[in-house]
Amino acid sequence: MAEVEQPLPERKARKSVAFSEGATIMDENGNISESAQDGTKSTAEKHSSPSIDQGVEEVTKQMEGADMFAGMAKKKKKSKKTEDADGEAPAADGEFDPSSLKKKKKKSTKPKDDDFEAKLAKAGVEGAPEAENEQAVDQDGDWEKGTGIWSHDNKTPIAYPLLLDRFFELINHFNPDILSSGSRSYKIPPPQCLREGNKKTIFANIAEICKRMKRNDDHVIQFLFAELGTSGSVDGSKRLVIKGRFQQKQIENVLRRYIMEYVTCKTCRSPDTELSKGENRLYFVTCNSCGSRRSVQAIKSGFTAQVGKRKRMQG
Amino acid sequence: MSTIENLKTFDPFAEADDDAGAAQKKQGQDYIHIRIQQRNGRKTLTTVQGLPKKFDQKKILKVIKKKFACNGTIVADSEMGEVIQLQGDQRKDVQEFLVAKDGLELDAKTIKVHGF
Numbered sequence: 001m002a003e004v005e006q007p008l009p010e011r012k013a014r015k016s017v018a019f020s021e022g023a024t025i026m027d028e029n030g031n032i033s034e035s036a037q038d039g040t041k042s043t044a045e046k047h048s049s050p051s052i053d054q055g056v057e058e059v060t061k062q063m064e065g066a067d068m069f070a071g072m073a074k075k076k077k078k079s080k081k082t083e084d085a086d087g088e089a090p091a092a093d094g095e096f097d098p099s100s101l102k103k104k105k106k107k108s109t110k111p112k113d114d115d116f117e118a119k120l121a122k123a124g125v126e127g128a129p130e131a132e133n134e135q136a137v138d139q140d141g142d143w144e145k146g147t148g149i150w151s152h153d154n155k156t157p158i159a160y161p162l163l164l165d166r167f168f169e170l171i172n173h174f175n176p177d178i179l180s181s182g183s184r185s186y187k188i189p190p191p192q193c194l195r196e197g198n199k200k201t202i203f204a205n206i207a208e209i210c211k212r213m214k215r216n217d218d219h220v221i222q223f224l225f226a227e228l229g230t231s232g233s234v235d236g237s238k239r240l241v242i243k244g245r246f247q248q249k250q251i252e253n254v255l256r257r258y259i260m261e262y263v264t265c266k267t268c269r270s271p272d273t274e275l276s277k278g279e280n281r282l283y284f285v286t287c288n289s290c291g292s293r294r295s296v297q298a299i300k301s302g303f304t305a306q307v308g309k310r311k312r313m314q315g
Numbered sequence: 316m317s318t319i320e321n322l323k324t325f326d327p328f329a330e331a332d333d334d335a336g337a338a339q340k341k342q343g344q345d346y347i348h349i350r351i352q353q354r355n356g357r358k359t360l361t362t363v364q365g366l367p368k369k370f371d372q373k374k375i376l377k378v379i380k381k382k383f384a385c386n387g388t389i390v391a392d393s394e395m396g397e398v399i400q401l402q403g404d405q406r407k408d409v410q411e412f413l414v415a416k417d418g419l420e421l422d423a424k425t426i427k428v429h430g431f
């Protein structure tokens with residue numbers, strides 16, 4: 001079992017690194033754009049982190065299959081442990097919970113030590129349903145206030161789903177961005193496109209988007225122009241004026257390609273990367289999560305046809 | 316003994332980039348770029364840059380024009396070589412044509428489609 005179990009914590013550890021990194025970006029971003037985590041929560045641009053219930057559903061969906069679930073149960077307990085070890089800021093539950101948790105842990109861990117693996121696995125699987133049955137007993141109380149089953153000297157075992165709920169609520173509360181970054185989707189605010197006159201498009205929130213991607217405005221603009229086969233300028237309030245008529249969806253597509261090419265880490269898919277000019281005029285994307293480094297192509301606009309004025313030879 | 320002699324024919328310390336390097340470089344540069352440009356109004360222009368030299372651009376153009384019912388020309392660019400220019404947004408069609416069995420049978424990986 002030990003051998004089987006080992007990969008799990010390892011994987012978890014790596015994840016947690018990514019998470020913490022993610023959290024730091026958010027902090028940086030938060031500092032720049034807004035104030036704190038609460039601020040990030042409320043802004044429309046950052047997609048609101050999924051509510052707890054959704055989070056739970058997501059996880060269960062991801063980990064379909066019984067084996068996976070059994071594994072998850074164990075995992076969850078572990079993460080609980082660490083969480084408790086960290087010590088939660090809100091006083092009440094932090095103190096009292098571990099007792100009931102320990103009880104649960106003992107239940108599942110004792111046979112582990114004595115018996116052998118198959119039995120273990122069984123115990124692990126059986127553990128969950130048991131808890132669910134007990135749920136019927138009485139699961140009242142507010143864990144935030146520490147009342148009912150959550151109160152300090154209450155010995156009632158707490159149902160697994162409730163613990164899960166609390167787990168996700170805690171995560172959500174302290175690190176609102178973990179759940180979102182964990183789901184591997186990377187969200188940027190949608191580009192705001194306005195029409196200027198008949199022939200120009202204004203890309204209003206490019207500065208914001210660049211900040212979110214942690215990329216240089218000029219680099220992004222260069223890419224946009226190269227891809228759209230056009231040119232333009234930046235106006236007084238840092239908006240990009242693009243020649244030609246473009247819809248939001250089109251700009252979005254180009255941005256998506258930019259992110260794929262120049263932002264996401266190809267190894268771990270983390271968007272937390274840095275673009276730097278290395279030796280030999282090559283650009284490198286360095287990942288802040290896993291540390292991998294890859295070279296990226298310089299932006300080339302390639303051939304652009306003469307549009308409009310005819311047959312004007314270039315000097 | 317003879318086999319060992321054989322092995323020696325490859326000198327690992329010879330100019331390394333003679334063979335592999337050149338091939339790699341070529342691969343990197345051999346991308347075919349299909350781009351789109353806006354003209355006035357809702358008119359657009361498609362350019363196909365970097366088609367392999369072994370193909371006769373004129374013939375290709377002829378086929379494409381017929382097939383996709385659009386006009387087009389070949390522009391000789393000093394840097395990019397010959398570029399096929401087509402009227403309208405033909406990116407998808409051209410891409411499919413370049414890859415298709417009854418087309419040029421090119422590797423899809425060598426084709427980069429740009430634009431929105």
Ligand SMILES: [Zn+2]
Pocket residue numbers: 265266267268269270287288289290291292
């Ligand atoms: Zn990475």
